[in-house]
Structure formats: structure tokens, C-alpha cells
Amino acid sequence: MAALDLFGRRWSLRILWELRAGPLGFRPLQKRCDDMSSSVMRQRLTELLDARVIHQLPDSRYELTPLGQEARHALNPLARWAEHWAATIDPHLADRTDDRSAGGAPHADTVGEGSPEGKP
Amino acid sequence: MAALDLFGRRWSLRILWELRAGPLGFRPLQKRCDDMSSSVMRQRLTELLDARVIHQLPDSRYELTPLGQEARHALNPLARWAEHWAATIDPHLADRTDDRSAGGAPHADTVGEGSPEGKP
DNA sequence: TCCTTCGCTTCGATTACCGAAGCGGTCGTC
DNA sequence: GACGACCGCTTCGGTAATCGAAGCGAAGGA
Incomplete structure (x- = not known):
């Protein structure tokens, strides 16, 4: 049920979807998401980070965790x-x-x- | 992609999910959705109706269309x-x-x- | 009749979202 | 070294989405 709330927010599903091909930096990801607002993007990113769905690489790009990969497949x-x-x-x-x-x-x-x- | 917009809205996924067991009336459905706002619920319902995901029975209850059933399975x-x-x-x-x-x-x-x- | 529930609407008040600007930093080029 | 051109990320004012509560007419049950 909590998942419906997490993914019910705007852009969260989209972000998950756009990361399917591989890690992306902040702005490249933003561009892929129809140039969504950077503030909202930061919000979604922290939410997804907190949910252990994505994590940040040493070069600060974002990548799906194994958990996130499963979600993407789901x-x-x-x-x-x-x-x-x-x-x-x-x-x-x-x-x-x-x-x-x-x-x-x-x-x-x-x-x-x-x-x-x-x-x- | 448009689906991500339709389902990216709050409660839309939830409504779809709560109708999985069978048709429900307006208020019963509302109660099942954590007592969401009736105004927003009406909005989501018309959106889903317009998207041919749900339809209304003669007794005015809401039910998943075949298309909606597939979405629910998805x-x-x-x-x-x-x-x-x-x-x-x-x-x-x-x-x-x-x-x-x-x-x-x-x-x-x-x-x-x-x-x-x-x-x- | 009174009372409850129903589908649905209206409305003021929060909240989420947008869009643009800006900050400090890294990198490549001149 | 100074200049852009990117980068990750933040701040802020305005707009759209959402909430919460109240209310309406109709359909029943007691």
C-alpha cells in the first residue's frame, strides 16, 4: 500500500522508468523526464533514495539498486x-x-x- | 508514457487497485481509499472513465472494464x-x-x- | 415521519508542483 | 589564468492539485 503512495506521486514512476537503461546524472535525468522541475526532481530522488530503490554512485550519478531493478521489471x-x-x-x-x-x-x-x- | 501521467496522479492507482475485487459505489470506494477527498475522487473517476479503464453500472457503481482488468493484472x-x-x-x-x-x-x-x- | 445512506457538488484552506534564477564546483580551451 | 560550458543542487514566487468539511436531492428502512 505504501508503494502506491510512493509511486502515486508525480514523476516517481517516470524516474524509475528512465533509469532502466543505466545510471544517469541529475541534469541528464532531468532532461529525460520531459525537463521536469529540478526542485521536484530533488524531492523524488531523496524519496527514492530513502526507499532504497535508487542509490548514488561515487561520481554522483543515480542508479537503480537491485531492489529498484526488480521494481522496474515489475x-x-x-x-x-x-x-x-x-x-x-x-x-x-x-x-x-x-x-x-x-x-x-x-x-x-x-x-x-x-x-x-x-x-x- | 501517457499512462505514467494518468497513473502518476494521486489515488488513481489506488482506485484501480481497490476495484479489483468487484464493483463498488462512490462512498464505499471512498472509504476503502483511506477516506480520500470526495472532490478529488470524482476527478479521478471521470479521468478513469474517460480513459475507458472503468465504467459505471446501471446501479451507478463503478467497475473495471476489460481494459481495466488488464491494467489491474499488469x-x-x-x-x-x-x-x-x-x-x-x-x-x-x-x-x-x-x-x-x-x-x-x-x-x-x-x-x-x-x-x-x-x-x- | 424520521433517520440513514447514497452519489455527487461546492468552497475555502493547505499542499504539491512548476519555472526560472542562482551558487559553488569541475573540466576543457584559449 | 580567465573564460565558457557544463554539473549537482538550492531557493523562491506563482500556479495548479489536493484536502476537508459541509451541503443537496433522491432512495430506502424503521
Whole structure:
């Protein structure tokens, strides 16, 4: 349950995901994460460090711990589902021209685009 | 990637997880989610509805769609990892008094919740 | 009728998040 | 040695997300 809280925070899953290929420094990692805020990034990093999911190399790069590797692998089915999901709902989105119901199509329809709703 | 945005929001993973056993009404679901805010819950529900992950029964209860079921199954390895993770870091927590953030299960309480992951 | 529960909404007050700027440090180049 | 160009990381003001409590109309049970 605590894991749902840890990973329920913004960018934490993404950070875990972006470290899958190997260790990354602060700024390279930041760039990979859609240029997320450095302050939030530091927050997530300390949280993940504290959770023993990542650790810091002598050259100060971040790397998945064995525990983190397992988490990343555990994330694989979800990633696979995401593809299936995107393939399923994207056609729907392309179809809807007159549909404004359901509170207005919040979620991002494309990769990396995160401007759900709440347009003041 | 868009999935990381959808599930990166607070409570969305939790809602998905709590619906695993079957359909639930608004308030029962709310109670199961650590009594989360009803306003945010409505937000998440519409997002998940819009994402075709859940749908509403004639009696207005919420249920996972087939797509949602797959997502829930894709979440299983992560849940299994969470147990392993909790077992690994909980002993560490006994030592530290500075348990800010992740490791200490901020408000989602501890993992020991009767039968954590086993089938109820 | 009274009382409870339901799905759901509204609203003020925290909190999380963003974005840009900045600091001290290392490295390569002139 | 002075100059950039990066680096890890921090601080800060503004904006968006989240909370918590209250409330509404409807559907039941006693």
C-alpha cells in the first residue's frame, strides 16, 4: 500500500522508468523526464533514495539498486498494457468531434503531453 | 508514457487497485481509499472513465472494464514487489526517526492490513 | 415521519508542483 | 589564468492539485 503512495506521486514512476537503461546524472535525468522541475526532481530522488530503490554512485550519478531493478521489471507489464491502452483509446479520441461530455477529455492523448484539464 | 501521467496522479492507482475485487459505489470506494477527498475522487473517476479503464453500472457503481482488468493484472507484479520491498525496508525504519516521505508510509498507513495481497 | 445512506457538488484552506534564477564546483580551451 | 560550458543542487514566487468539511436531492428502512 505504501508503494502506491510512493509511486502515486508525480514523476516517481517516470524516474524509475528512465533509469532502466543505466545510471544517469541529475541534469541528464532531468532532461529525460520531459525537463521536469529540478526542485521536484530533488524531492523524488531523496524519496527514492530513502526507499532504497535508487542509490548514488561515487561520481554522483543515480542508479537503480537491485531492489529498484526488480521494481522496474515489475513495471514492465504495466508498460505493455499502456501500449495496448493507447492503441485502444487513441482511435476513440480521433473519432470524437462532437463529444464534450464526461467533464472534457482530461488526460493526455499523446506521449509526453501533460496538460490535462483545469484551464482557468 | 501517457499512462505514467494518468497513473502518476494521486489515488488513481489506488482506485484501480481497490476495484479489483468487484464493483463498488462512490462512498464505499471512498472509504476503502483511506477516506480520500470526495472532490478529488470524482476527478479521478471521470479521468478513469474517460480513459475507458472503468465504467459505471446501471446501479451507478463503478467497475473495471476489460481494459481495466488488464491494467489491474499488469499491476500485480508491482504489488508483489511492494511486499518484498516492505519486508526489506521496514526493519530499516525501526532505526530511523527521520522517516519523512516514502519509506514511512506517510498517510497510506503501513502494509500490514490483514491480508496484504493474498486473495480475500 | 424520521433517520440513514447514497452519489455527487461546492468552497475555502493547505499542499504539491512548476519555472526560472542562482551558487559553488569541475573540466576543457584559449 | 580567465573564460565558457557544463554539473549537482538550492531557493523562491506563482500556479495548479489536493484536502476537508459541509451541503443537496433522491432512495430506502424503521
